[in-house]
Amino acid sequence: MKYEMICSGFGGQGALTVGKFLALAGMNEGKHVSWLPSYGPEMRGGTANVSTVISDRPVASPLVTTPDILVALNQPSLDKFGPDVREGGLIIANSDLCPGGFEREGVDIVFLPMNTIAKECGSIKVTNMVSIGALLSRSDVVKIESVKNALQELLAEKKPALLEANFKAIDEGLARGKA
Amino acid sequence: MKVLMKGNEAVAEAAIRAGCRHYFAYPITPQSELIEYMAKMMPKVGGTFVQAESEIAAINMVYGAAGCGKRAMTSSSSPGISLKQEGISYCSGAELPCVVVNVQRGGPGLGDIQPAQGDYFQATKGGGHGDYRIIVLAPASVQEFADMAAQAFDLADKYRNPVMILSDGMLGQMMEPVEFAEPATEDDLERLDKQHWDWCMHPNQDEPNHHHHEINSLEIDPVVLEQHVIALGKKFDRMEAAEKSWEEYNLAPDNEILCVAFGTASRIVKSAIDDLKEEGVNIGLIRPINVWPYPSEAIAAALTDKTKLVYTFELSLGQMVEDVRLAVNGKAPVEFYGKVGGIVFTPEEVKDKLKLALKV
Numbered sequence: 001m002k003y004e005m006i007c008s009g010f011g012g013q014g015a016l017t018v019g020k021f022l023a024l025a026g027m028n029e030g031k032h033v034s035w036l037p038s039y040g041p042e043m044r045g046g047t048a049n050v051s052t053v054i055s056d057r058p059v060a061s062p063l064v065t066t067p068d069i070l071v072a073l074n075q076p077s078l079d080k081f082g083p084d085v086r087e088g089g090l091i092i093a094n095s096d097l098c099p100g101g102f103e104r105e106g107v108d109i110v111f112l113p114m115n116t117i118a119k120e121c122g123s124i125k126v127t128n129m130v131s132i133g134a135l136l137s138r139s140d141v142v143k144i145e146s147v148k149n150a151l152q153e154l155l156a157e158k159k160p161a162l163l164e165a166n167f168k169a170i171d172e173g174l175a176r177g178k179a
Numbered sequence: 180m181k182v183l184m185k186g187n188e189a190v191a192e193a194a195i196r197a198g199c200r201h202y203f204a205y206p207i208t209p210q211s212e213l214i215e216y217m218a219k220m221m222p223k224v225g226g227t228f229v230q231a232e233s234e235i236a237a238i239n240m241v242y243g244a245a246g247c248g249k250r251a252m253t254s255s256s257s258p259g260i261s262l263k264q265e266g267i268s269y270c271s272g273a274e275l276p277c278v279v280v281n282v283q284r285g286g287p288g289l290g291d292i293q294p295a296q297g298d299y300f301q302a303t304k305g306g307g308h309g310d311y312r313i314i315v316l317a318p319a320s321v322q323e324f325a326d327m328a329a330q331a332f333d334l335a336d337k338y339r340n341p342v343m344i345l346s347d348g349m350l351g352q353m354m355e356p357v358e359f360a361e362p363a364t365e366d367d368l369e370r371l372d373k374q375h376w377d378w379c380m381h382p383n384q385d386e387p388n389h390h391h392h393e394i395n396s397l398e399i400d401p402v403v404l405e406q407h408v409i410a411l412g413k414k415f416d417r418m419e420a421a422e423k424s425w426e427e428y429n430l431a432p433d434n435e436i437l438c439v440a441f442g443t444a445s446r447i448v449k450s451a452i453d454d455l456k457e458e459g460v461n462i463g464l465i466r467p468i469n470v471w472p473y474p475s476e477a478i479a480a481a482l483t484d485k486t487k488l489v490y491t492f493e494l495s496l497g498q499m500v501e502d503v504r505l506a507v508n509g510k511a512p513v514e515f516y517g518k519v520g521g522i523v524f525t526p527e528e529v530k531d532k533l534k535l536a537l538k539v
Contacts, residue, residue, distance in 0.1 A: 020354070024183050027356045035183070035354035039209060040292050061450035062353055065525045 001056050003141045004064040006081050007131075008049035009073025009094075014128030018071050019050035021132060025146035026054035034062035047076050054141055069139060071131045073114065078102045092134045092177070094127065110134050110177055117172050122165035129166045133173020144174065181356040186324040186346060187212035189357045190280060191220070193328035194252055198363040198371050199278070200226035201251040203240035205233055208292040209348035210256040210282035234259040238266030238279070245275035246394040248372055248379030250332050254280035256348070257298050258289055261306070267341050268307030271411070272396030276335035276375075278328070280344045282351040285521030293521025294348035294443055299498040302345045303471040310408055312415040314338070314422055315471040317345045317441045321355035323468075329360060336374060338418055345470060347494070349443045349523065418472060425474035429456065430463035432483050436536060437511075438464040439478060439503050440492040443523065448492050450526035451533060462533060470499065475506035486511045488536055492529060493517045 005022065009015035016037050023033040036051040051064035069090045072078035074097040082102050085091055090108045095101075096115035112134050118127040129151075136144050148167060155163040184192070191213050194202070202217045214230065221228035227244070231237035237253045244251035255263060260281045270277055283298050285291040298306075302315045314334050318324035324346055331342040363371070372381070380392055398404040426445075429452050430437075440448040445466040452462050465481055467474050478489070489511050491500040500515045507513050516532050518524045 020183070023354065027181060027183055033183070033356060036349065037352055039348070039352050059355075059446075060453055061447045061526045062349070062355075063447065063523060063525060065527060 003054045003069060003139070004067050005052045005054075005069040005071070005141070006049055006064050006067040007052065007071040007073075008047055008077030008081055009128075011046065011048045013048075013073045014125070015048055015071065015073050015077070016050045018128045018132055019052035021147050021150050022054065022142055023052050024150040025142040028150060029142060029146050031055060032057060032059050034059040036062040036064075047074070047080065049077065049081070069135060069141065071135060073097065073127065073131065075100050090135070090138050092131050092138075094131065108138060110138060112173065112176055114173075117176065118169055121168040121172055123162065125162065126165045126169035129169035130173040133170040133175075134177035135173075136170075137174045137177030144170065181358050183354050184321060184357050185212055185352060185354050186318075186321045186350040187282065187352070188216045189321050189325040190328050190344065190346070191216035193325035193359060194278070194332070195220055195224055195226070196360055196362040197250065197329035197332050198368050199250045199252050199328070199332065200224065200368070201241070201244035201249050202226065202253070203229045203231050203237040203244075203251070204253050204255060205231050205237055205259060207256045207259045209284055209294075209351050210254055210259075210280070212351070213254045213280065213282070234262035235266065238263040238270075241277045241279075242266055242270055242273070242275060245270065245277040246273070246380050248375030248381055250276075250278075250371060252278040252280070254282065256282045256284045256292075257286050257295070260298060261301070264301070264307035266307075267313065268309050268311060269396045270341045271307075271311035271313060272309060273394050274339040274378075274411075275341070275394070276332070276339050277341050278331045278335055278344065279341055280346065283345065283347040285519070291521045292348065294350075294494060294523055295519065295521055296347060296442060296444060296494040297496070297498070297519065298345065299470065299493070299495060302343055303473070303502075311411065312418065312471065313341045313343055314418055314469060315343045315345050317468060317470045318350060319442050319445050319466060319468075321350065321353060322357050324350055325357050325359065334422065336371070338414055339378075340414070340418070345442070347443050348521070422469055423472050423474045423477070424468040425477045426466040426468055427477070427481070428452065428464040428466060429461065430465070430481055431461050433485050434461055434463040434481075434483070435485055435487045436462045436533060437478070437481050437486055437489045438462060438492060438533075439467070439489060439499070440464065441467045441470055441499065444492050444494050447524055447526050448529055451529035454526065454530055455533060460533075460537065467499075473502045473506070475502070478503060478506035479508065479510070482507065482510050489513045490533065490536060491515045492524070494523060495519060
């Protein structure tokens with residue numbers, strides 16, 4: 001099985017981190033992974049995005065052009081990559097920053113007010129984690145425990161206070177994504 | 180244990196583990212994570228890190244450290260590598276082992292900061308002046324990028340010549356799982372040092388004539404220089420005979436098309452080959468791992484009477500394709516497809532080109 005994903009948002013929203021934690025989780029599950037960010041001037045204030053591939057086989061091209069899954073944390077990301085999502089694919093979008101919405105047949109689209117949910121969980125910084133929860137409510141690309149373990153490893157020492165908010169955000173995304 | 184790391188950081192960590200204790204560079208995108216990592220880690224292992232005033236200064240600091248028999252490295256991206264060419268020529272002339280990493284970006288000139296392979300000519304045909312050759316390793320994954328650090332130092336020591344790792348912005352910026360070799364021990368470092376004591380500048384007063392060692396690339400007497408260059412030439416011949424390396428992917432006697440691609444481009448081509456395989460079309464790939472010396476014989480050997488076309492894919496206007504043509508030597512038509520300016524072709528584009536060629 002191979003999953004190709006694009007995670008995209010404004011610089012600072014944590015879209016690249018979504019891809020990173022999915023890749024980390026995949027790697028710890030023994031899968032082949034790659035994480036290829038957009039880099040350069042567009043990251044300042046513009047749209048930052050990352051191609052992530054998680055596969056049972058070695059990853060050939062790390063460049064994702066027709067994603068199975070799109071995480072769009074803002075409207076420009078949704079407009080830019082939404083049309084490229086593979087038929088039968090999945091789109092997770094942040095409705096707080098996607099006022100224009102998005103219509104497309106043949107894909108599963110989940111809109112969640114991620115900024116609002118993140119604030120309820122304790123910090124706007126965990127907006128991206130809401131999207132991971134929502135993603136994993138609709139797809140088994142990686143196990144939720146693998147993501148949480150990766151988070152635990154990274155944050156337990158550095159920012160233990162933020163760890164709880166992150167877990168809460170994932171759980172909330174998971175619950176609301178299912179609904 | 181595997182860790183998820185950017186290519187730029189992985190090659191830096193691997194170089195330190197391979198015994199590199201002297202690193203000099205000047206920052207440039209998309210290579211800067213490498214220098215950043217070295218700045219952070221070198222002091223922790225008792226090494227030397229200098230952010231030089233320029234790329235030219237950095238390569239000449241490498242010249243100095245290598246002349247003392249130490250494992251020294253510098254890195255940059257395309258425009259900065261151009262600046263280092265004089266120093267690389269000097270290192271080769273003075274027979275100094277060192278490692279240069281190029282994380283290529285779009286050119287010519289300042290170009291842009293996206294991945295490209297337009298430095299192939301510069302890397303493989305002698306970017307500096309004079310009769311010299313350097314071994315050029317071209318990774319296609321973060322793991323390979325990291326593994327090539329130790330390999331490059333070993334080759335540099337073996338031949339007393341600079342070795343280049345020719346990477347690109349995609350491999351530098353991308354994160355993939357990577358597993359590192361055990362770090363060099365104090366004993367290893369001492370052994371690495373001592374292998375050069377018969378020629379290098381070093382503080383061992385017991386070694387006979389130690390102060391008579393001379394590190395120089397200037398030889399004003401043409402009769403003497405002639406012999407020096409002839410000897411270098413013989414060394415380059417030995418390198419060419421012993422250091423070819425390539426990967427064969429999906430090669431089969433019934434391949435109608437043989438693809439040739441290296442580095443990042445080869446990853447994209449592999450995706451296209453995998454897709455076409457699912458559609459029942461078999462296409463083979465030869466990926467040169469070392470781009471100098473070039474695996475010409477491997478390409479020639481992969482040609483069969485079924486081969487209708489040899490298709491070369493590069494992120495340039497077509498540079499390696501000249502070596503492919505030399506290897507194929509008229510036995511099959513050679514086609515080229517490339518993207519420039521930091522644009523990377525997609526697997527779909529490559530697939531379309533291959534289908535068009537096969538008329539399927």
